């Protein structure tokens with residue numbers, strides 16, 4: 444081969460090499476643009492449901508409301524059981540396995556919340572140098588978390604007041620104090636739940652539309668039926684035809700019959716009939732669904748108060764428990780809702796739903812701290828067994844479980 448030929452060959456290689464290089468760079472750029480777009484789209488989705496104030500929820504114009512109902516009338520449907528469900532419904536094998544599994548499912552359910560303010564705390568404490576600035580940053584993290592300013596303040600004051608100066612420079616001391624204080628806040632004193640305390644035991648479920656009332660009723664009915672209790676459901680959300688249908692689907696799944704009225708009938712009369720039937724047919728528990736939105740906020744509250752009075756008329760002492768259902772994805776708006784409902788109703792328990800789908804689960808601290816009403820159950824998914832009795836210690840353990848790399852990355856992004 445002559446020198447010229449070698450030179451041509453090298454030049455040809457260089458051209459091919461350059462071509463390949465540019466093609467690869469172009470495709471990498473496209474991929475990264477796509478992932479940024481995906482992320483932005485995801486974030487936009489999250490933004491949409493962020494902090495929709497209850498006033499807006501309850502004071503919509505008729506037109507807006509109808510639009511919302513049309514959407515809802517297609518209706519959330521209970522998830523059909525899948526193989527995993529069937530496995531779970533049959534119960535888990537050994538005691539230990541069940542416990543481990545339970546803890547890991549709770550941990551999994553709370554992973555998004557851990558990716559939120561807990562991961563931010565974790566990052567704060569993973570720094571090599573701990574100094575006075577840390578306190579300031581800690582205060583900032585707490586105040587921008589979804590626990591609400593009142594609770595952030597009380598947590599922060601508790602840390603400053605109870606830890607020595609040395610301890611305040613030690614991440615482990617601060618970390619364990621935060622856990623301890625959180626457990627104290629979450630352990631709202633409450634009498635044990637006793638469904639056998641009345642017959643039938645009347646459980647009234649209230650809360651704004653879409654928070655998960657009907658779903659939670661289905662999950663609780665299934666749980667009680669599994670425990671051998673006879674459960675009757677009252678379709679008290681007579682404002683929307685789809686709401687009755689949705690409750691009926693849950694009734695079929697859990698094996699609990701549903702008492703319903705004619706379209707648009709008075710919710711109180713449906714609930715009255717259900718309680719009377721519950722007593723006559725020897726049911727253990729009657730769970731009452733209610734509407735989450737009427738024409739105005741005042742009307743809704745008046746309606747709920749009336750439902751309460753009618754329960755007592757049907758069976759003296761009823762409702763035996765009134766639970767407010769709150770959607771954790773609405774963050775601090777859930778605290779506002781709780782305050783509003785508490786003014787009208789004697790709330791004896793809270794169910795916090797959708798903890799699986801949000802980084803705002805820290806709001807549970809604010810709810811317990813400000814309401815002093817016990818959280819009875821938490822919802823960690825849409826399936827029939829995605830409901831957990833709320834145990835403060837287990838919750839704190841799962842919430843402050845060491846934040847792993849993946850979650851930290853999620854929090855940083």
Ligand SMILES: Nc1nc2c(ncn2[C@@H]2O[C@H](COP(=O)(O)OP(=O)(O)O)[C@@H](O)[C@H]2O)c(=O)[nH]1
Pocket residue numbers: 519520650651652653654655656657658659735768796797798799800821822823824825829
């Ligand atoms: N991811 C998740 N979704 C839930 C949970 N609880 C309820 N949902 C969903 O929230 C939506 C509204 O629930 P629904 O029971 O109709 O609310 P209601 O209007 O208060 O009766 C439905 O799509 C449910 O599947 C939960 O714990 N986790």
Ligand SMILES: [Mg+2]
Pocket residue numbers: 656657658680686732
């Ligand atoms: Mg409903």
